[in-house]
Amino acid sequence: MRQGFLERLREAIADRGRDLLAGRRTLDLRSPAHLCAELLGEGHGEASGVALAREIVRAYHGMDAPERLAFFEMIERDFGPDPGVIRAASARYLETHSVEDYLALSRAIEPRRQELFRRLNMAPRGTRALVGMRADLLGFLRSHPDLRTVDADLHHLLASWFNRGFLQLRRIDWNSPVALLEKLIVNDSVHEVRGFQDLRRRLARDRRCFALFHPVMPDEPLFFVEVALVCGTPRSVGGLLDPAAPLLDPETAETAVFFSNCSLQPGLAGISFGSFLVKQVIEELRMEFPGLGRFTTLSPLPRLALLLRSALRGETGGLEPDLLEALLAEYSDPLGPAPGQALLDLLERDPVQNCEALTRPLLALGMAYLLGRGPRGLLDPEAAFHASNGACLEGLHAFADLSGRGLAGSLGLMASYLYVPEQLEQNHETFVETGELPVSRSLSRLRREVQSAAKTVRRRQRRNRTREMPAG
Amino acid sequence: MRQGFLERLREAIADRGRDLLAGRRTLDLRSPAHLCAELLGEGHGEASGVALAREIVRAYHGMDAPERLAFFEMIERDFGPDPGVIRAASARYLETHSVEDYLALSRAIEPRRQELFRRLNMAPRGTRALVGMRADLLGFLRSHPDLRTVDADLHHLLASWFNRGFLQLRRIDWNSPVALLEKLIVNDSVHEVRGFQDLRRRLARDRRCFALFHPVMPDEPLFFVEVALVCGTPRSVGGLLDPAAPLLDPETAETAVFFSNCSLQPGLAGISFGSFLVKQVIEELRMEFPGLGRFTTLSPLPRLALLLRSALRGETGGLEPDLLEALLAEYSDPLGPAPGQALLDLLERDPVQNCEALTRPLLALGMAYLLGRGPRGLLDPEAAFHASNGACLEGLHAFADLSGRGLAGSLGLMASYLYVPEQLEQNHETFVETGELPVSRSLSRLRREVQSAAKTVRRRQRRNRTREMPAG
Amino acid sequence: MRQGFLERLREAIADRGRDLLAGRRTLDLRSPAHLCAELLGEGHGEASGVALAREIVRAYHGMDAPERLAFFEMIERDFGPDPGVIRAASARYLETHSVEDYLALSRAIEPRRQELFRRLNMAPRGTRALVGMRADLLGFLRSHPDLRTVDADLHHLLASWFNRGFLQLRRIDWNSPVALLEKLIVNDSVHEVRGFQDLRRRLARDRRCFALFHPVMPDEPLFFVEVALVCGTPRSVGGLLDPAAPLLDPETAETAVFFSNCSLQPGLAGISFGSFLVKQVIEELRMEFPGLGRFTTLSPLPRLALLLRSALRGETGGLEPDLLEALLAEYSDPLGPAPGQALLDLLERDPVQNCEALTRPLLALGMAYLLGRGPRGLLDPEAAFHASNGACLEGLHAFADLSGRGLAGSLGLMASYLYVPEQLEQNHETFVETGELPVSRSLSRLRREVQSAAKTVRRRQRRNRTREMPAG
């Protein structure tokens, strides 16, 4: 209620300020650059500051993509640090090493746009607007790498404001506002929600959904996770999502299965909440249900199909084509001469019919993908997320997600990552050191097979290269 | 409620983490320096991070003043930026001016303690703890100026977190929690509150009290103001504070008098909220009572007695002794040969009895003090605050606060600053440019007298200096 | 939150009490009659009272329909007043007329089951359970008129507890809990809601939905109304319900159209809230949108099709077959020799195609029905509701609701009832006196036609009866 009151008050102040602005002959309300300069200028009372901030936010919201790009380029050009000042401060500091000159250099380094963003935050719903701006900005970065400095400033600010110490965990259930639930429906990137009836089952008494919020954006979840409380260990997600799945008394549940997690604010990319949330939720569940003994996941392998296809086209950088070939060679009999393409074809034609023939090659393929590493670490983002949280891979299930999305992205495979609260710390440290996905004993045989195939392939590659050498 | 839930959850996580910590042979729980290093180190899962943060906060709360000083010195010494890295980065940037090298220099400049503080914020009630730390630190600065760098980092962080866009305005009334009202009683630095009966009158239907809060510290007001809704313009504060003062129907009020404002968080010194609050409150009052036509204050002159005494001892830097002498000379008849001291004596002996004789010299003295400027601007902090908000001095009242505190600090004088919403902006800009306190027409004669006395004094001083020159 | 806390506490107390109950050798937990007697008996501590109440409620919830009937029969038989005591008390009062004997007679009259119901209310969610019990009981009344005394007691109690002074009006919008919105979807008896997308349009910024609640059943709406804010006067409901209808800025709306209202608690039948709600909503809308000048409705004629069919079968008691015949005779040309059945057939076949031919007969028919009165007042419940609120019929629209439900029940007709706040009182009083539906001037010609047809019919009937007399 108060929130709403303050919003109204801010609007009233902004309105009053707008009248002031309108009375100033020198102000060009149609030029964002001019407004930004004014907002940063000295000599602004509170009211016109809030009004200026709102005008800029409004102007931004009215822009199309090219105008927004131009806006960021203006910010980059006009509100960066002053190279001359930095040069002078650097030079002085290199000379004196004094505290004063260090502080002066600090000040010189900080671009004016940081203060600009801080002042924009005063606009009604300003924080939300800045998060949205960064989402746009990230989209421009690839084609306009110069904007990285603007992004660095926005990231710095948002990382400070979205410090975990400020975030609030809230349970989402059937009594949550429909406007909030709608956001989950629209945003669940893991499993499609086909309307409220789907959602209802996901919020029943043997399910839990939690989301993280920032206190100034109480209706904008940052990240959510969905958990199923079950007996035994599910090997496929269909049963968990089925609106008609039988209800379990949660007091009798043995296992908590995290089956969906999703980041909802693209503008906060690079500021991690998921790990914090998963661990808070585990604590919360342990408090509510002392009988829960296992915490695990059913997770997609989101880039598997994509990387398989590029490997089949001979592209490197993801799954190694040679390793792929070697792995699939073992299953060439049932799959024929081009086993990779055959596998894709069979899956597309009738996954269930070809279940028996495809299970082993799919598991081998999945394991190779999960273990695979690129220049930035593990190839699979889910594996990277859970390993970094201290979990270990404990299950790999073929034909575990037969939805369109599950087949298209993960070839129907799902992975289980086990969270043993007492081992998270140690696992996390090992992962940071080695970069290798920890794998539990139950999967060690499959891993060994894949690793030995990889070794063979690498030996052969080395031999080939040695042979080619003399020719070179 | 949720807040409490999250607090409990954080504690549970911290407890769980503490068990982990206890199991680590290498961790020295009694060494804050070691714990800080660990908290910043890689390889910490969420749980032990929260637990480490809590341990450090707890250790800090258990320290006495010398230990806290040593703690900050350790932070200054061990977690500052690396001068070698800054040097290298500066040198490289001076050479290339490239974006990469600018970003690298930015990173090099940021001291590691900023990240340390950010991680401490994860502790249960971490924000509160950091605000408290800075309050302590400010106390050490005068004797330990090297800690200024630590303060710069804490200030930078807190200024970012306490951005006005995040603050919430709440009305305080007789239905507010007693724990909150108690804080107002203890902290009202302007007018002593002698218990709840005093407070009750201040929260009656013709009074308003508002406070600013940060969402993660919902029971810690940052700043509050108290307003009386009256008819006519009160010339003394006694009637407003009297528990037996008759109640007014606020719908019939013509004037809102801000008679107290107070900052409650010494740890947030240098981060200004007051201006924001005063203007929000004016808007709020205009919305609630469209009939209100005047917004003014009854404000103390808090350093007047102090500066008068130093001037009488001949010290410069505050009120100029010569100007003081010249002003009081006009009233030497009634006050005798040492009018300054006589004034103080008479005030102390019986203010009311000597009212007639003292009024004019007090007003002249007060005006000289309010107009007085030192190296950092106006001598009077209240005048500086209101002038910077865009208000102008419109009244000066002798014998307006006869409480012990009012006589001891302000010699019983009070000033009224007028807020004309439409003129705040313009006044503020003029004040920023000229540094002079704006004074309304009703006081122009008094100002002229004081200024002409000052001119005379300065002319004489110049003459004297010219005479002394040849001798020099 | 507190609510939840108290629920848990009541459950804990009930659990604790259940242990006590279980320890009592003499208690037959499987016999509701026995439990009820125990609950009414002296000698029960609080805990076992709450536990007994809960056991009875649980037992009831586990019963099927015949068992519930038997339960009420037991209540009727075993917990009624004692006729002997009433007799004695009556006799004594007839003799003495003393205050004591009046009070004694009062006590004798009150059946013990009233106290039984009051004690059942202590069960967790007891009020809800009693409301549910009465819903069941009402279903049994027709076949078991003896239960009327039980119903009189339950009605008496619930009417006291659901006194309007206790009810709370809440706005329902897109931020309301989905569990609540779901109840509206399921229960809107006027216009079918086909899922959340339909509902979303009904909760957009130019719509308003309000519901009444009792404080101990905060998630069980008792009654709701839906309002559309529009310009002009809509003559059909399709445009209001269309999910794709364009949004209006509500500040510019001229007319509020109540297009749905619904009672959600069958167990509270006979306790009227609707009038209270409609008038509170009008006040609320006038406060929020001072520009609103007209308050009207688009209401179904829910029993029209039903009564037309019975009239066609020659049944009296509803629409008079003779009047119907006379009215339709005027339109016999286009509709053929059996105009009533023809009208129904044409409507069923293709309402839009036959629009021109059907409009006049439909309007005449609708007016006759709306004016029609049976032994309990107006035939149409909506007309009775609005007339009793003080509204008057101001519009009758053919082909205004072409949904399946609208055609099947109201033959596509809709009525508009106008609420003029200043005239409600006077209209209400007139209606109470005369029992006639007030009709505005715009419809007076249609009314006159129908009334003159009715007069002709009645004259003819009298003549016929006179003729038959001599033979009789």
Add this chain to the structure above:
Amino acid sequence: MRQGFLERLREAIADRGRDLLAGRRTLDLRSPAHLCAELLGEGHGEASGVALAREIVRAYHGMDAPERLAFFEMIERDFGPDPGVIRAASARYLETHSVEDYLALSRAIEPRRQELFRRLNMAPRGTRALVGMRADLLGFLRSHPDLRTVDADLHHLLASWFNRGFLQLRRIDWNSPVALLEKLIVNDSVHEVRGFQDLRRRLARDRRCFALFHPVMPDEPLFFVEVALVCGTPRSVGGLLDPAAPLLDPETAETAVFFSNCSLQPGLAGISFGSFLVKQVIEELRMEFPGLGRFTTLSPLPRLALLLRSALRGETGGLEPDLLEALLAEYSDPLGPAPGQALLDLLERDPVQNCEALTRPLLALGMAYLLGRGPRGLLDPEAAFHASNGACLEGLHAFADLSGRGLAGSLGLMASYLYVPEQLEQNHETFVETGELPVSRSLSRLRREVQSAAKTVRRRQRRNRTREMPAG
């Protein structure tokens, strides 16, 4: 917030209604009798009903005591049942015994003022007003016994509305609104609260305070209890109330001592909440602190001094003068020839000095008083309350409350009543059957002494009476 919204809405409706009322020529706004008749009359729309109710409540609040008495007499006279109708209905029922005639008699019995009170409840803050009216009415009953019928109706209504199923238990602590705490301060009839500092200790972490509320009066506590969590069993209340008493970690507490309980709504006299509250609080404490093993009280003996004085004046009906004499005779040596008066004198002069001499006679006196029974049960209201809850007397402490109030009312004595959750039911039943205060073994010797003294006295009295007989 909503509450406030609805209050405003009701006021708006009432205002609007008032305009309607003002426009009615026939309405005499100055005659409550006329307004009441109007409110009950047919033909009132909602708005004018609410307005009428508010006018009556306002008129009532403006009345002085004689006018209020006249108001109730008018209600008694004008809005009672119609004796003629009752007579007719009684007679008919005596004849037929039919269901219809029973229901008709029921309706005839119910006075019209019940409906009047139900309609008054629609006024803004109507429930509160009715509770206040009954408080006034109770004050008139002694001198105006005819008003008992009006009281019976108000009691009937309020008992129904304040059914325990509707009440809410809330914890009161230092974060509760000061307006609420103030009510506790003013109303604690057991131990004087000398301002907020006293209260602060009573709300510290080893104390608990709970209150019962009705949802429509969320800021009006109905009943509260205060509990101290301690180790060991305190024998005096001074230590519990001392603002400087050391804090205990409540997790280590063994015993919960109920040391104050108080009903705050005189208008709800005769509707018992205390038993419900005490037991709910015991459950709540057991949930929060599983380590608590004992639940006991420190209770005053509020009528002891009063009854001692009347006994010394020879009045019977309370403590029997003969028994008193017999008891005190045993201690005549130290107390002299008139031991009763001597005891009072010594207590008044210096309780602590005379502690040794007074302890035994005080204990004997206290026990006799606690066991004493009058026509309505136990003489001591606290003993009656706790025995009826199922507790038993387990301690009697002399010089346990040396406050002015404690000495004046209870002669410094305090009693402890033990609550053993498992025995409450059985104890309660025994008490209902026998009417005797249950006393634990530790006090059995004292009880035996007092009972044997009583027996001796009664034997002597019988003998005396026998002797007087022949003379008679």
